[in-house]
Amino acid sequence: MGGLLTEAFLSSLFTGAIVAAIPMLLAGLGEQMSEKAGVLNIGIEGMMLMGAYMGFLVAFKTESLWLGFLGGILGGVLVAIVMAVLCVRLGLNQIVIGIGLTLGVEGLTALLHHFQFSRTYPRLPAPERLNIPGLTDLPVIGPSLFGRHLIVYLALIAVAVLAYLYRRTNLGMTLRAAGERPAALDVAGGNVLGIRVFATLFTGGMAGLGGAYLANIGAGLFIPFMTGGAGFIGIVLAMLARGRPLWVLIGSLIFGAALSMTTALQVAGSNIPTDVIQMLPFAAVMLVLVLFGRRAKLPSALGAAYERGAR
Amino acid sequence: MAVATDKLNDLSPETGAGVIGVHGVTKRFPGVVAVDNVSLKFHPGEVHVLLGENGAGKSTLVGILSGLQEPDEGYLSLNGEKARLASPSASLDAGISTVFQHSMLVPTLTVLENLTLGAPWYQRPPRAQIAARMDELKREFALSLPLDAITGELSLGQQQQIEIARALLRDSKVLILDEATSMLTPQGAQELGERMQQLVKSGLAVIFITHKLAEAYRYGNRISVLKQGALAGEMGPEELKGMTEDEAVDEIVRLMFGREAGQTSTDHRASTARDQIALKVENLSTQGDADVMGLHDISLSLRAGEIVGIAGIDGNGQKQLAEAMAGQRALTSGRVELHGEDITGASVAQRRRKGLRYLTDDRLSEGSVGAFPISENTVLKDIGQPPFWVNGIERPNRIAEHARELIRTFSVRTPGEQTPIGRLSGGNIQKVLLGRELSGDARVVVFNKPTYGLDLQNIDASRQRIAEIAGRGLGVVLISTDLDELMALSDRIAVMEGGRIRGVVENDGTGEALRLRIGRMMAGEEEHKQATA
Numbered sequence: 101m102g103g104l105l106t107e108a109f110l111s112s113l114f115t116g117a118i119v120a121a122i123p124m125l126l127a128g129l130g131e132q133m134s135e136k137a138g139v140l141n142i143g144i145e146g147m148m149l150m151g152a153y154m155g156f157l158v159a160f161k162t163e164s165l166w167l168g169f170l171g172g173i174l175g176g177v178l179v180a181i182v183m184a185v186l187c188v189r190l191g192l193n194q195i196v197i198g199i200g201l202t203l204g205v206e207g208l209t210a211l212l213h214h215f216q217f218s219r220t221y222p223r224l225p226a227p228e229r230l231n232i233p234g235l236t237d238l239p240v241i242g243p244s245l246f247g248r249h250l251i252v253y254l255a256l257i258a259v260a261v262l263a264y265l266y267r268r269t270n271l272g273m274t275l276r277a278a279g280e281r282p283a284a285l286d287v288a289g290g291n292v293l294g295i296r297v298f299a300t301l302f303t304g305g306m307a308g309l310g311g312a313y314l315a316n317i318g319a320g321l322f323i324p325f326m327t328g329g330a331g332f333i334g335i336v337l338a339m340l341a342r343g344r345p346l347w348v349l350i351g352s353l354i355f356g357a358a359l360s361m362t363t364a365l366q367v368a369g370s371n372i373p374t375d376v377i378q379m380l381p382f383a384a385v386m387l388v389l390v391l392f393g394r395r396a397k398l399p400s401a402l403g404a405a406y407e408r409g410a411r
Numbered sequence: 412m413a414v415a416t417d418k419l420n421d422l423s424p425e426t427g428a429g430v431i432g433v434h435g436v437t438k439r440f441p442g443v444v445a446v447d448n449v450s451l452k453f454h455p456g457e458v459h460v461l462l463g464e465n466g467a468g469k470s471t472l473v474g475i476l477s478g479l480q481e482p483d484e485g486y487l488s489l490n491g492e493k494a495r496l497a498s499p500s501a502s503l504d505a506g507i508s509t510v511f512q513h514s515m516l517v518p519t520l521t522v523l524e525n526l527t528l529g530a531p532w533y534q535r536p537p538r539a540q541i542a543a544r545m546d547e548l549k550r551e552f553a554l555s556l557p558l559d560a561i562t563g564e565l566s567l568g569q570q571q572q573i574e575i576a577r578a579l580l581r582d583s584k585v586l587i588l589d590e591a592t593s594m595l596t597p598q599g600a601q602e603l604g605e606r607m608q609q610l611v612k613s614g615l616a617v618i619f620i621t622h623k624l625a626e627a628y629r630y631g632n633r634i635s636v637l638k639q640g641a642l643a644g645e646m647g648p649e650e651l652k653g654m655t656e657d658e659a660v661d662e663i664v665r666l667m668f669g670r671e672a673g674q675t676s677t678d679h680r681a682s683t684a685r686d687q688i689a690l691k692v693e694n695l696s697t698q699g700d701a702d703v704m705g706l707h708d709i710s711l712s713l714r715a716g717e718i719v720g721i722a723g724i725d726g727n728g729q730k731q732l733a734e735a736m737a738g739q740r741a742l743t744s745g746r747v748e749l750h751g752e753d754i755t756g757a758s759v760a761q762r763r764r765k766g767l768r769y770l771t772d773d774r775l776s777e778g779s780v781g782a783f784p785i786s787e788n789t790v791l792k793d794i795g796q797p798p799f800w801v802n803g804i805e806r807p808n809r810i811a812e813h814a815r816e817l818i819r820t821f822s823v824r825t826p827g828e829q830t831p832i833g834r835l836s837g838g839n840i841q842k843v844l845l846g847r848e849l850s851g852d853a854r855v856v857v858f859n860k861p862t863y864g865l866d867l868q869n870i871d872a873s874r875q876r877i878a879e880i881a882g883r884g885l886g887v888v889l890i891s892t893d894l895d896e897l898m899a900l901s902d903r904i905a906v907m908e909g910g911r912i913r914g915v916v917e918n919d920g921t922g923e924a925l926r927l928r929i930g931r932m933m934a935g936e937e938e939h940k941q942a943t944a
Contacts, residue, residue: 271532273524277517284515287477288529288577289500295532408479408498 116360119318123310125352127334130306135338137299138279140403142198143183145331146205147304148311150175153209155312156322169312176308177301184300191405210324224320249317262345279399282406292406358384430455430616436485438471445471447640458607458617460631468640469620473589477509478502508578512590514570518563522556526577552606566726568599587618596724604630628659636666680878682902684717689886690855695745704728704910713886720901721890724933728910729890733859737769738762766854778844781833786814788832789847817846855886906932
C-alpha cells in the first residue's frame with residue numbers, strides 16, 4: 101500500500117472523480133428542483149438514459165458536441181413531458197410512473213441503438229478541452245481540475261445560479277411553496293401545477309444533459325443501460341443535500357471519487373481484490389446515508405399529487 | 412378597480428348593488444348537501460357575519476367565494492354582473508381575499524416570502540416596498556410582523572395577522588375571515604373586531620364567519636344565519652342597531668336552533684372534589700427552543716372529582732404541560748404521580764392504561780388518521796387490546812359496534828362509521844376524539860381546548876360531560892382559552908404565562924373581579940403571588 105499515493109494514482113483518481121461526478125451533479129441538481137416543488141422524480145434514470153442516447157446520436161450525426169448536448173437536453177425533456185402529464189396534470193402515482201418510465205426508456209434506447217448501429221459501438225472523437233494557461237500545467241491536479249471540457253465549468257456555475265435562485269427569487273420561493281404546502285400557494289394565486297410541470301421538465305433537461313455528458317465526454321460512445329444508476333444516485337444526492345445546491349456538488353464529488361477509486365486502484369496495481377474495489381461506490385452510498393440520511397428533511401408535500409379543494 | 416370602489420362607496424349600504432352576490436347557489440358533496448339554494452349580497456362598508464353551527468355550510472360558501480369550489484347550481488355576481496370564480500387566482504383578481512380557518516401559509520418560508528407568495532415568478536421580491544407598506548399597516552391597523560422570521564415559528568395569532576396583511580397588501584375589496592377568532596385570545600378577538608370596523612370604514616366589504624353569537628353582534632353590521640346549508644334568516648344593520656346584545660342573541664339563537672335556548676349557562680358548577688389526590692405534578696420542567704416554549708418548575712395537584720382549569724393566552728406552554736403529563740414530552744426535571752404512584756418514567760401507553768387520558772387540541776394531525784374510517788379512529792389508542800383485538804386478530808364487528816355507539820352518544824354527524832374521519836367537519840372529528848378518550852377506564856383526563864370549534868349545542872353537551880366525569884370522581888385538567896368555560900366548570904384555575912404557572916385561584920364564582928384578576932395574570936402582570944396550590 102506504500103506506493104499507492106503516486107502521481108499516476110492521484111491523477112487518475114481526480115480525473116475519474118470529476119468525469120463520474122458531473123452526470124450525477126447534473127442529475128442531482130435537476131432532481132433537487134423537482135423535489136423542492138413536490139415531485140419525486142424516479143423517472144430521472146430514464147431521462148438520463150434518453151439524454152445519453154439522443155445526445156450521442158445527435159453528436160455522432162452532426163459531429164458537434166454542443167448540438168449533442170442540446171439533443172441530450174431534448175431527450176430528457178421528452179421523457180419528462182410524459183412524467184409531467186401523467187403525474188402532475190393527471191395526478192397519478194409518481195413512484196409507479198417513474199419506475200415505469202425508467203424501465204421503458206431502458207428498453208427503448210437499447211432497441212433504437214440496435215436498429216441504428218446493429219452491434220457496433222462507434223466512438224466520438226476525443227472532446228476538445230478548455231486549457232487554462234498555467235493552471236493546466238500544475239502537476240497532479242492540473243490536467244484533472246483545469247483541463248476539462250467547458251460543460252464542466254458550466255455545471256459548476258449552475259450550482260451557484262441555482263443557489264441564488266432558490267434563496268433570492270420569487271421562482272425559488274414558488275418552488276418551495278409548491279413542495280411544502282401547495283394549497284397555500286394555490287389560494288395565494290400561484291400556479292401549483294404550472295410550477296411543478298416546469299420543475300419536472302427542468303429535471304428532465306438536466307438529467308438529459310448529464311446523460312449526454314456521460315456518453316459524449318465520459319465514454320465517447322453509447323452503450324445500452326450505460327447510466328448504471330447514476331440517475332438514482334442523483335435522487336440520493338438531492339435528498340441528502342436538503343435543498344442546497346452546493347451540497348449536491350460536494351456529494352457528487354464524494355460519490356465520483358468512490359467510483360473512480362475503482363479504476364484508480366487498478367491503475368495503481370493495488371492487491372485489493374477487484375470485487376471489493378467495485379463495491380466501493382455502493383458502500384459509500386450506504387455509509388453516507390447512515391451518517392447523514394436520518395436527518396434529511398424532505399418537503400412536506402413531496403410525492404403527493406395536488407388536487408384543489410380536496411381534504 | 413379604484414373607480415368601482417369609489418362608486419360603490421357613494422351608495423348607501425342598504426340600497427347598494429352589493430359588491431358580490433350569491434344567487435341561488437347549491438353545492439353537493441357525496442352524501443351531503445353542503446349549501447342549499449343560498450342567496451346573499453355583500454356590501455362595501457359592512458361587516459357581514461355568516462353565522463351557523465358546524466356543518467351549516469359556512470366553509471363551503473367560503474370555498475365557493477374564494478374559487479376553491481364551483482357551485483353545482485346558481486351563480487355569483489360581481490358589481491351586479493354575473494361572474495365565475497373558477498380558481499383562487501380568479502377570486503383574488505376580483506378583489507376577494509380569504510383568510511382561511513386553517514392557516515394557508517407555507518411554514519418554512521419567511522413572513523416576507525409568504526406576503527409575496529403568488530407573485531409572478533420572474534419578479535424579485537419587492538422587499539423595500541413591502542416593508543414600507545407594512546409600516547403603514549402598522550399605523551393604521553396595528554399589524555406588526557417580523558418580516559424575516561420563519562412563519563412556522565410564529566404563534567397562530569401572528570400567522571393570522573400575516574394573512575390579513577397579505578389581503579391588505581393586495582388592495583382587496585372584499586376580505587373573508589373564516590372562523591378567524593377561534594385561535595385568538597379574547598383580547599385578540601376584540602382587536603380583530605376593531606380592525607374589521609376600521610377596514611370597512613376604508614371601504615372594504617368584510618365577510619366574517621363565526622359560530623360565536625356574541626361576536627356576531629359585537630363586530631357585525633349585518634348577520635346572515637345558515638342552518639344545515641340553507642339560509643335561515645338575515646338581520647340588517649337597522650334591525651341590529653335597534654336591539655340590545657341580549658335581544659340580538661335571542662333572535663339569532665331562535666334562527667339557528669329554531670327554539671329558545673337560554674343564554675349559555677355561566678352558572679358555577681358545584682364542586683365534587685374529594686380529598687384523595689388524583690394527579691400530582693412537582694417541579695416539572697421541559698426543554699424549550701425557538702419553536703416551542705419550555706416549562707419552568709410547574710407544580711400542580713389535582714384531587715379526584717376536581718376540575719382544575721388552566722387559563723392562559725394560547726401558546727404559553729399549556730400544550731407542553733398537557734403533553735408532559737401525558738408522557739409525550741420529555742422532562743428535564745420534576746415528577747408526575749397518578750393516585751400516589753410515580754409515573755414519571757411511564758410511557759404514553761402505560762399512562763393511558765393506568766387511566767391517564769389526554770385529549771389533544773390538534774385533532775387533525777395528532778388526534779386522528781384522516782384516511783382511516785371513524786371506526787378505526789375510535790380504537791386508535793387501543794390497537795392490539797381486547798375486546799377489539801383478540802390474540803392479535805382484529806375484530807371489525809366489535810370495533811364497528813363500538814364506533815356506532817360512540818357516534819350515537821356523541822351525536823357525530825356522519826353518513827356512517829366507515830366514513831373516513833378526514834371527511835367530517837372539525838367539530839365532528841372533535842366529538843369522535845372526545846368519545847375515544849372518555850371510553851374505557853379513565854381516572855384522570857387532560858382536556859386541551861375540548862370545545863374549541865364546536866357549535867353551541869355541542870359545547871354545552873361537552874361541558875356537561877366534563878362536569879359529569881368529574882362528578883364520577885375522575886380528576887380533570889381543563890386547558891382552555893375560553894375564560895367563561897373555565898369559570899363555569901373549574902374548582903380552581905391555574906394561570907399560565909411564559910411556561911410558568913403565575914398563580915392558582917379558587918374559582919369562587921365572584922365573576923367580574925376574578926375575571927380581571929385572571930386576565931392580569933394572563934398578561935404576566937401579577938407574578939408569583941401564589942406560587943403553588
